Amino acid sequence: MKKLILISFLSSVTFLLFSQTVEIEDLQRQQQAIQEDIRNTNKLYLDVKKQTTTILERINLINKQISSRKELISVQRREIEALRKEEERLETEIERLNKELNQKKDNYADAIKGMFNQKLKQNKLLFILSGKTFGESLRRMQYLREYSKWQRSQADEIKKQNAEIVLKKDALILAKAEKEKALASLQDEQKKLQGEEKIRQTEISQTRGQEQKLRQSLQQKQRQADQLNSQIEKLIAEEVSRQEREEEARRLAEAKKQSKEPSSDTKIPESKETPAKAESADTKKGASPVIDPGASKMSTETFNLSKNFAANKGKLPMPVTGASSIVGNFGTKRHSEWNVTTNSNGIDIQAEKGADIRSVFDGEVSKVFSFPGSNTCVIVRHGDYYTFYANIYDLFVKQGDKVKAGQSLGRIFTDPDTGISTMHFQLWQKTSKINPAPWLNRG
Secondary structure, three states: OHHHHHHHHHHHHHHHHHHHHHHHHHHHHHHHHHHHHHHHHHHHHHHOOOOHHHHHHHHHHHHHHHHHHHHHHHHHHHHHHHHHHHHHHHHHHHHHHHHHHHHHHHHHHHHHHHHHHOOOOOOHHHHHHOOOOHHHHHHHHHHHHHHHHHHHHHHHHHHHHHHHHHHHHHHHHHHHHHHHHHHHHHHHHHHHHHHHHHHHHHHHHOOOOOHHHHHHHHHHHHHHHHHHHHHHHHHHHHHHHHHHHHHHHHHHHHHHHHHOOOOOOOOOOOOOHHHHHHHHHHHHHOOOOOOOOOOOOEOOOOOOOOOOHHHHOOOEOOOEOOOEEEEEOOEEEEEOOOOEEEEEOOEEEEEOOOOEEEOOOOEEEEEEEEEOOOEEEEEEEEOOEEEEEEEEEEEOOOOOOEEOOOEEEEEEOEOOOOOOEEEEEEEEEOOEEEOOHHHEOOO
16 A cells, blocks of 8 residues: 555656646747747848838837737746746755655664674674574575665665765756746846837837828728728638538439449449540549649648648648748737727738748638739638638739648738738638637747
């Protein structure tokens, strides 16, 4: 029973240690991803030409930078707290190991004293032969053998305990160093945040007297977005309806075929229509166009994706190559500076000039169309899921093309006056829009 309790205790301790290590490693991975996002946002901010027409974009980027910096600081604080707990745990563990070691040393010392008190320091052979009977001598010999074995095991345990304490002390020193490093990094990020907030105030101050113009600009962009969203909703609804009709037709045809299937002794009458139907079916089956290798570009990246779209949440590649940053979020946003509320069915991603807009998953190009203010737009179907890509100017695909994850659909449009390259990305499950940001791997 005691052995079972000890095993259970050790298992619990091992799980706790593993959980704490995993938590710290996960927090460090989060920091790396956020820091990469901050670097990308800062690069894009510096690339945007500083002029009146880009004030909204610059403020949007600096707001994103500040938001990411605050998120990074929050993660760093959680890491510091996790390291503090790890430090306390190691100190407690070292204290426990020292107590156990002292107990083992005391037990070992008591055993040695007992050996002397029993005059076992005398010649072992004499001790064995001095037994009153042959049986007693055998028992004494067995006793000495077991006693020597116990002595060696106790000495080995004391050595192991000493070695474990040394390892724990090393781990404690490392944890303290990591905590100090994290604290220094936190202070550095807090200073950067203060600097970015000053930059934001400078950008905001330059808009004084232009509030009405900027408000109208945002409202105009929202009207264009609403019109585009209506078009997307209509096209996806039509596509979903078409897919459902085709699926129902296939199901009915299969059911009809099975109900009319003759028995083995029934002669099947010849029909002149059969070859024609077969030819029609073959033609339809082979109707999907073959991709011209020169018509599109494939990414050299490899993506560890499941064949099931729904299983890839958080793993899908960014829909644009190179440095990029999400500058417009899904859903409703209140712009306090301009007293305007906007709503988005997807996310806006700012990227580098000449970047490729790419498919996030294997699929089929369902629709290709142009829309004012969004250039060429593409809808890709992935079974029950649909992805939408806007602001393509150099198209690489056509409707009906089969595409792979990471395959370029075209190049992003860059405004020649401002140097800004922004695409719009949406994700749908049939006719239900989904926030695409959590589905993307931004690490």
